[in-house]
Amino acid sequence: MAFEGLSSRLQNVFGKLRGKGKVTEDDLNDAMREVRLALLEADVNFKVVKEFIAKVKEKALGQELQKSFTPGMVIIDIVNKELTELMGGTQSKLAKAGKPPTVIMMAGLQGAGKTTTSGKLALMLKKSSHKPLLVAGDIYRPAAIKQLQVVGSGIDVPVFTLGDQTSPVEIARQGVQHAKDNGLDYVIIDTAGRLHIDEALMEELKQIHEVTRPDEVLLVVDAMTGQEAVNVAQSFHDQLALTGVVLTKLDGDTRGGAALSVKAVTGCPIKFAATGEKIEPLEPFHPERMASRILG
């Protein structure tokens, strides 16, 4: 599972602190040095790590540790709160249009899990009594349309397609119209990805954005990409004004750096966390639960 390495290292550091009746400034510095290394090793962005450690230290020293009977616990509590803050603090909800349909645009690099996640999102919405529409906007990857159709039929959600000869911008536009005409209240637009960010892709995404005026632009990020995930998120954010991030493949043995850096670097909240290849309802991302899980 994700975060295993980080989790066991942090637990080790805090295990030493927990029992202490007295924590000196040297103890705190030692512990923070170890936390710093653990975070860097988990592939958390170095600037994020630096700020994180500075905040924890400042708060810990402000707490007058000498006066506490359980100073170790005070520090653990501060780290827990800061970790939660780092990942966005509170859970960030999916946007909802004042007037349906709510348009959700999915973006990301090829293979990040856009199509799979679109299906999971549609299923989540369907389970809460909504009527989603999936729009097949990836006309470049062979079999992408078919893949979305298979996903859609598996969960009994309609898929809008105009084949691979119409421009994705037009497909997206007509997809939203189709939802309006048929009383469907959420439109999920699956878009094309590339192996690397390129201008033609960004231009097309910007046009889709302009034409459909999405309520939500979700960047699908493969958590396994580590440090690079932050750069990808930043580039997409600069171009598209993302409203949220979905971290996928958290079931893999990712070191977790992406989850811990993406919000801090881009300011975009992580709205969902995805695990597994099967189409299960997408799970909202809970920063506080994730922090507690990491700290064990």
Ligand code: GDP
């Ligand atoms: P796209 O190119 O961004 O549309 O990516 P796909 O949805 O086609 O996913 C790429 C691969 O990653 C597929 O083999 C998916 O089954 C797999 N995948 C997607 N999401 C997850 C996830 O959360 N966990 C795991 N383990 N695999 C995933």
